[in-house]
Amino acid sequence: MADRLTLVYFAWVRDRIGAGEERVAHPGAACTISALLDQLAEGSAGHAAAFADRARLRAALDQDYVPLDTPIGTARELAIFPPVTGGDTQ
Amino acid sequence: MADRLTLVYFAWVRDRIGAGEERVAHPGAACTISALLDQLAEGSAGHAAAFADRARLRAALDQDYVPLDTPIGTARELAIFPPVTGGDTQ
Amino acid sequence: MIRVTVQAQGFDPAAELAALEGLAGAGGIASFTGIVRADGGISALHLDHYPAMTLAQVEKVAAQAAARWPLLGLTIIHRFGTLAVGERIVFVGTASVGRTPALEACAFLIDWLKVAAPFWKREVHADGSGDWVEAKAADDAQAARWS
Amino acid sequence: MIRVTVQAQGFDPAAELAALEGLAGAGGIASFTGIVRADGGISALHLDHYPAMTLAQVEKVAAQAAARWPLLGLTIIHRFGTLAVGERIVFVGTASVGRTPALEACAFLIDWLKVAAPFWKREVHADGSGDWVEAKAADDAQAARWS
Numbered sequence: 001m002a003d004r005l006t007l008v009y010f011a012w013v014r015d016r017i018g019a020g021e022e023r024v025a026h027p028g029a030a031c032t033i034s035a036l037l038d039q040l041a042e043g044s045a046g047h048a049a050a051f052a053d054r055a056r057l058r059a060a061l062d063q064d065y066v067p068l069d070t071p072i073g074t075a076r077e078l079a080i081f082p083p084v085t086g087g088d089t090q
Numbered sequence: 091m092a093d094r095l096t097l098v099y100f101a102w103v104r105d106r107i108g109a110g111e112e113r114v115a116h117p118g119a120a121c122t123i124s125a126l127l128d129q130l131a132e133g134s135a136g137h138a139a140a141f142a143d144r145a146r147l148r149a150a151l152d153q154d155y156v157p158l159d160t161p162i163g164t165a166r167e168l169a170i171f172p173p174v175t176g177g178d179t180q
Numbered sequence: 181m182i183r184v185t186v187q188a189q190g191f192d193p194a195a196e197l198a199a200l201e202g203l204a205g206a207g208g209i210a211s212f213t214g215i216v217r218a219d220g221g222i223s224a225l226h227l228d229h230y231p232a233m234t235l236a237q238v239e240k241v242a243a244q245a246a247a248r249w250p251l252l253g254l255t256i257i258h259r260f261g262t263l264a265v266g267e268r269i270v271f272v273g274t275a276s277v278g279r280t281p282a283l284e285a286c287a288f289l290i291d292w293l294k295v296a297a298p299f300w301k302r303e304v305h306a307d308g309s310g311d312w313v314e315a316k317a318a319d320d321a322q323a324a325r326w327s
Numbered sequence: 328m329i330r331v332t333v334q335a336q337g338f339d340p341a342a343e344l345a346a347l348e349g350l351a352g353a354g355g356i357a358s359f360t361g362i363v364r365a366d367g368g369i370s371a372l373h374l375d376h377y378p379a380m381t382l383a384q385v386e387k388v389a390a391q392a393a394a395r396w397p398l399l400g401l402t403i404i405h406r407f408g409t410l411a412v413g414e415r416i417v418f419v420g421t422a423s424v425g426r427t428p429a430l431e432a433c434a435f436l437i438d439w440l441k442v443a444a445p446f447w448k449r450e451v452h453a454d455g456s457g458d459w460v461e462a463k464a465a466d467d468a469q470a471a472r473w474s
Contacts, residue, residue, distance in 0.1 A: 011447035083462030101300035173315030194341030
C-alpha cells in the first residue's frame with residue numbers, strides 16, 4: 001500500500017482548486033473516491049466548490065475511468081475532472 | 091414524334107453489338123423498350139447475344155433510368171447497358 | 181458550395197480538402213477516396229461511362245445529399261478512362277458545422293454513386309485482355325439502407 | 328498500420344492521406360478533420376488534457392476499431408494546447424480494401440474520441456476570458472450507438 005496518493009485535476013476542477021496536482025496521505029484501500037472528496041471538501045473552500053456537484057465530476061484511478069463510488073484500493077494516482085469534451089469541434 | 095431513335099450501348103452490351111451507337115426508325119410511342127429489343131435481336135446475332143439475358147440489362151430514356159417495360163414515348167435517345175459498377179473500387 | 185466533376189485526368193485530394201476546410205463555419209470535413217486495387221492481378225481498370233448522363237446523375241445524387249444534410253460544402257470527382265492500379269478513381273468530400281452531417285453525407289454519396297452513376301468497369305490485364313466487372317447486389321442493398 | 332499521436336503542433340492531412348493511400352491493397356480511404364469554429368465570437372480554443380492517460384485512451388479506441396473492422400491502416404492525430412479559429416484539432420484516417428470498413432471505422436473513431444479521450448475545451452475570447460465547454464449528452468448517445 002502506498003502511503004501517499006497523488007491527486008490530479010483538470011479543466012474547471014483545477015481552476016476552482018487552484019492547483020493541478022497535490023499529494024495527500026493515502027486514505028486506505030477501502031475508502032471510496034466520493035468519501036475522499038468529502039474529506040477534501042471540508043478542508044478548503046476551493047475543494048468544496050470543485051466537488052460540490054458530483055454529477056458533473058468524473059474520475060480515473062491510475063489512468064482508468066472509474067465511477068466515483070469506487071474504492072481507491074492500491075491506486076497511486078487519482079484524477080478528478082469534468083466530463084470530457086474532446087473529439088472534434090465544439 | 092421523332093422519326094428516328096438513337097440507341098447507345100455501353101460495356102459488354104456495346105462489345106457484343108460491335109457498336110456504341112446506332113439510329114433506327116422510331117418504333118412508336120407505345121412500343122416498350124423490351125419489344126424494341128426483341129425486334130433488334132431478330133436482326134443480328136450481335137444484338138441477340140447482347141439482349142439475351144434481360145435480367146442483366148438496364149435502360150435509360152433520354153438519360154433517365156427506366157424499367158425495360160417502359161413505353162419509349164417521345165424519347166430521342168435510348169441507352170442499353172449492364173447494371174452500373176461505378177463508385178469506388180471493384 | 182457544390183462542386184461536381186467527371187473527368188479523365190487525375191486530381192489532388194489535398195487541394196479538395198483544403199477548399200472544404202476553408203469554408204466559413206466549417207467544423208468537420210469528411211472525405212472518401214477510392215483507389216484502383218490490383219485484384220486478380222489486373223494492371224488497370226477501364227471505366228466506361230455515358231457522358232450525356234453521368235454528370236446529371238452525379239449532380240442528382242449531390243443534390244439529394246445537400247437536401248438531406250446541412251452541408252456547407254460538397255465535392256465529388258469521378259474519373260473515367262483507363263486507370264492504373266494505385267490511381268485514384270473517385271473522391272467525395274463534405275464539410276459541415278458539426279461532424280455528423282459531413283460523415284453521414286460522405287458515406288451516403290459514395291454508396292449512391294456506386295448504384296446511380298452510369299460507370300462500367302473493365303478489369304485490364306497486362307496482356308490487354310479483360311472482363312467487365314459484374315454489379316454486386318450488395319451495393320444496391322447498401323445504397324437502399326439510406327432510403 | 329496503426330499510427331496514433333497526441334501533439335501540440337499542427338499536422339498535414341494530405342501527408343496522412345498519402346500514407347494511407349500508399350498501403351498495399353488499399354482501395355478505400357476515409358478521413359475526418361475537425362476544425363476550430365468561431366462559435367460565439369471566440370478567437371481560440373484551449374484544449375487541456377491528461378497526458379499520462381490521453382495516449383493510452385486514444386490507442387484503446389484505435390485498437391477497438393482495428394478489432395472490429397478489417398482495416399489496412401488507421402491514423403489518429405489529436406492536438407492539445409491553444410488552437411486559433413480555423414486551425415485543425417483532430418484527424419482520423421482509415422484505409423481498407425473496400426469502402427465500408429474505412430467509412431464506418433472513421434465515424435466510430437471520431438464518435439468515441441469525443442467521449443473517451445481525456446480532453447477538455449475552453450473557449451478563449453479576444454480579451455483572454457473564456458469558459459470551459461460543457462459535455463453534451465448527445466455525444467454519449469452518438470458513441471453508444473456503436474455498442
